[in-house]
Structures are given as C-alpha cells and as structure tokens.
Amino acid sequence: MSSETLDYALARHFGFEGLRPGQRAVIERLLEGRSVAAIFPTGAGKSLCYQLPALMLPHLTLVISPLLALIKDQLAFLHAHGIAAASIDSSQSPDEGREVMRQAQAGELKILMISVERLRNERFRRFISQVPISLLVVDEAHCISEWGHNFRPDYLKLPEERERLGMPRTLLLTATATPPVVEQMRERFSITADDVITTGFYRPNLELEVLPTAQAQRPQRLVEWLAPRAGHQAAVPQPSIVYVTQQRSAEEVARLLTSNGIAARAYHAGLDSEERQTIQTAFKQGELNCIVATIAFGMGIDKSDIRQVIHFDPPKSIENYSQEIGRAGRDGAPSTCLTLASREGLGVLENFIYGDTPERSGIRCLLEELDALPRASSGERDWRFTLSALSQRTDIRPLPLKTLLVQLELLGVATPRFSHFADYRFAQHEDDETLAGHFQGERRDFIALLLNNVRRARRWASVDFDRIDEAGRAAGLDAGRGRVIAALEFFAQRGWIELEAKQLTEVYAVYAGSLDIEGLSLRLHDYFTQREHAELERLRAVPALLESEHCLSHRLAAYFGDPRAPQHCGHCSVCHGRTARLPRPQPEPLPDRPRLSALCAPLHARLAERGNGHTPSATLLARFLCGLSSPLLTQLKARTLPGYGALATSPYAALHAHITTLALGRDE
Known part of the structure; x- marks a missing residue:
C-alpha cells in the first residue's frame, strides 16, 4: 500500500490533509497484515487508526469498546462521513439488532462495534462465526491486564476469540498503559516489540x-x-x-x-x-x-x-x-x-478498593458448591449458573466474581464451555398452521412439534427445551436445543415472531477430582489481596505526583515510560515555583465498643429476621459501617438501616482491625 493511496483514501473519506504522528506507522502495518498495539495519549487520534484501514480491508472490522457512550459517539462520526458502521447493544430493539446482523452477513457493513460482554451471548457468537472478519480492534486495551487499572475479566478471553473466529490481525488501542501493562498486552496477542507504536504522553499545550x-x-x-x-x-x-x-x-x-x-x-x-x-x-x-x-x-x-x-x-x-x-x-x-x-478525599477512594475484595468465606462457598457437583462418567462435571444468583450466594460483587472465575480457569479447576440464555419466549405474528406451512416434509413436522410443545400464556409462548427434545425423540425427530434456537431465530429474521431471550446461563466443565478447598480458598484470597494492594499503591501514587x-x-x-518529555516544561505549577504540600488530615477516633455495637445492632436484627442470625464477619460489619455495598447487604436492604454508612469517612482497614480486636465479628 503506497503512501499516495493512503493519503488519497484519507482525503476522500475523511477530508483530512494528513495523518498525525504515529497514525501512518500503525495503519501501514495493519494493511501489511500485522497486528499492532497503538499507545497514544487521549485525543491523539487512535480511532482513525482502525477507521481508515476498515475501509481498505475486504471484510468486516469488529471493534470491542467498553462504553456505550463511546460507541454511539464513534458511530455518529462514521455516519457523518458516509461510512457503513453499526453497533449491537442493549439500547436496541430486537428488530434493530436483527437488521444489523443482516447487514453484516450481507457484507453491507465495514465496521461493527460491540461491548466485550456481547461475545458471551450465545446468539451473537453463532451469528459472528458466520461473518468474515478482517480486523479485530480492542479499544481501551489496558483492560486486558490484571495489574492495570480498569481490569475487565472478559477481556482475557479476547485472544481465544480471535483464534476461534480466525481473525488475521488485531489492533490494540489505549491511552493509559504503563510499560508492564503494555508488555502483558503485547504477549497475550503475540505482537512483536517493533509493532508497538507509541507517540509520547507529553502535551505541550x-x-x-x-x-x-x-x-x-x-x-x-x-x-x-x-x-x-x-x-x-x-x-x-x-x-x-x-x-x-x-x-x-x-x-x-x-x-x-x-x-x-x-x-x-x-x-x-x-x-x-x-x-x-x-x-x-x-x-x-x-x-x-x-x-x-x-x-x-x-x-x-x-x-x-x-x-x-x-x-x-x-x-x-x-x-x-x-x-x-x-x-x-x-x-x-x-x-x-x-x-x-x-488528602481528605483519598480515604473514600481507598474504602471503595477494599469493597471489591471477596471474603475468604465467599470464595470457600463457591469452591464447596463446585466440589458438591455430582461426578459424571466422562470425568468432568457440569456446572451451570447465572452470575447474579452466584454473586448473591457467595456475597461477591459481580466484577470480582468474574475475576475469580478467570482465576479458576487458569488454575485448571473450571473451564467455560459456553453460555446460553436459559429462557426463550416468543410472540407469534402468524398462527401455527401458517408458520408450519412455510416448510415441507420433515422440517414441517419439526416446526409443528415445536409449536405444540411450548407453554403458552395470553401473548407469549415460553420454550421448554427438555419437553421439546423429549417429544422429538418420541417422534424420531431432531429437536435438540441448537435446532430449536436456530429455527426461532430464523422466524424472527423473517418477521414471523417476536423473540426474547433472558437469564444468561454460564456452563463450565469442572475438574473431576476432589478440591483442596482450604488451600485453594487461601491461594485465591491471597490473589485478591495482592490486587487490593496494587490498587491501593496506584491510588497512593496520586498525592506523590501532586x-x-x-x-x-x-x-x-x-x-508511562515516555523519556521524551522535557525535564522542565515551563507550564506546570512546579515549573512556576509552586510546589504543592498536601496536609494530612487528623484521623477521627474510632468509636468504642458500646457505640460500635449500637451502630451494628440494626444489621444483626435484619440478619435474624431473614433467618441468618449467626455473627456476621468483621468484613461485613466494616462494609456496613463504611457504606460499602455487597450482594448480601443489598439483599438485606441495608441502606435503609440506621448505621449504614455511619462511619463512611473512617479508614476501612483501621475500622476492620478495630472490629476484629474487639471481637465484634466472627473470623472467616
């Protein structure tokens, strides 16, 4: 690809006279078939690094983006320049989502934008596997790193998804990656060091x-x-x-x-x-x-x-x-x-960090659930769950719970096989006879059997996969889950039915042997404690900079590992001779035992009402008093109780140690 061709495409599609620093190196490497990591500061033109190649590559460019607002903004820019781009997201109606899928399958789109969680959707995975993809783009790619900020566990699956979908090249984009995070990103996507393009973080204006x-x-x-x-x-x-x-x-x-x-x-x-x-x-x-x-x-x-x-x-x-x-x-x-x-606001931010570390008892609860699964003749055990219900059972917030599941996979304890929606329902725009009449022979018999074995309400028909499969075996027909879903999706594409799916269910294969529950729970809790320490160090680096x-x-x-900034910029408060000194706030004394007992009494009473009268842990009490939510506290409607958040400005670690010393909460 010559520079002249690139410049012509840039001017034709975007009206730009030239590329910014770093953009040409990224785009040329992508068009040569190489994978690239682009580390550009915010506002340096990362998006054009995939938008221009997308127009010059033969097939679809799939963009993984973390925020719906970001997706909408990018789409508005692309549409303003006449570029065929779309998203599949939670704000759309089923009909809108189906139309986007039709356009992608027909080759009418150049760019499709989704959140990383969309790849866990059974219907989307089936659809996207049928669409040729030229380029995978991972925006905010630092989310891949467990030790970077804004870690998103689902991002760890992207290298595997790239292989599964046969994508020939990948572009990683981020503005905020330290050298260790860049190295981890590069290794996970097999990007050579020469194909990491950085433009520097210094902004002279x-x-x-x-x-x-x-x-x-x-x-x-x-x-x-x-x-x-x-x-x-x-x-x-x-x-x-x-x-x-x-x-x-x-x-x-x-x-x-x-x-x-x-x-x-x-x-x-x-x-x-x-x-x-x-x-x-x-x-x-x-x-x-x-x-x-x-x-x-x-x-x-x-x-x-x-x-x-x-x-x-x-x-x-x-x-x-x-x-x-x-x-x-x-x-x-x-x-x-x-x-x-x-330094006064830092305590609240520190407390938020502590709120994401699972209790060891919650991790142990999850491992006990795995160990209790019935053994299967194949050796591996089948584990099915919904994330929300598992979060409530273990009292682990959804994001750290996803991280825990990734760690179980890395340890070989549990491997994700697939995810699917547990509940499907549909509303017919045509009667049963007309629907079946679109088909002949064995396919007509299958459709008639499907329609005869759903559970009907006034408008919606709920799909019972087991019932349909059993009826199919009795009739000598293939009526398995996959075929039923494929048929319903085909009906929906044709406009014959309105289809809804909910209750995303994860299916994992679990290690066949007995688990060392105590050893594993300790090891996993140590991992989260290390993450907690890393987050705290990241926060404490802020006043050191200021x-x-x-x-x-x-x-x-x-x-960020950029040696190109001047030693003295001449336009910061330090260069102007105003070095900041941040006074340390005087810590408030922690309440004595009677006061703490009184503040915690409403929580004890609510636990007793719900049939859970055992002594709560020191962690649960500290979270309650600091106003840090957890699935259990949400179930208990703890926000409505006197005492919730009463010590929100107190340091969580000091309060937790104080509660432990006074033996107000049980040990884990």
Missing part, C-alpha cells in the same frame, strides 16, 4: 496546576477560580469539565456553580440514558459550557475545545488523571488542568 485546598474550602475555591474562565466574566465562554467522585457531589457542585452564575449540569450514571444524551449533546454543541461529572464522562467525547479540566475530588489513579486531563485542549490550543488537592518537586509534565510522562 496543557498547563498542569495543583492548588492545595482543604475539603471544606473546595467549593469557594472552585467558584473563585472557574468564574472568570467559564464565561461568567469572560468575553468568550470556555468549555469546562469538573470531575468529582460521587453522584451526590456532582449534583451539589452543579447547583453551587449555577447559583454563582456559572451554568452547569451534573452528569453521572444515576441519570437515565436520555438525559445523559441530552446533556452530552448540549455540551458538545456549545449550548452548555460546564459539566460536573463522575469519571465515566468524556470517554470518547469528540470535543476539541475543552479549555479547563478541574479535579474537585482527587483522581483514582495516575492513569485516570492522565485520561481525564487528556480531554482538554485536543485542538492544540492552551488549556488548563487544575487539581484542588488534599506533591512532586520536579516538573509535573515530566513526572507524568515518566510514569
């Missing part, structure tokens, strides 16, 4: 400012700093994002700014999707110039003229900080990134 501010003073400081920059007194409004940790804070800070003459809206996951989309659109089009957001906002938002990014609360990690400030100044114009820095006595831009680039 970003002014990094750290302003030490006590938590109580943050609201006033924010208004004083932002007002002249956000259009309150400025001749030209300046688009700004204010980042906070919690949804409640987003609402409070947005009201504060609005009451001080700075029109602002809160943006967070607690808003419905329509309202979020309205706010996003208003911000992108310049109708709204200040957003107060939790960290999910901004992923993939293509707005080039954001002039201020303010961290009202501390970022969760240096990776998050880099990603969030990277949304400023994508047009290359000067932009300011301010952190109202203190208090740096050396250039902030240089320190930030060095964290």
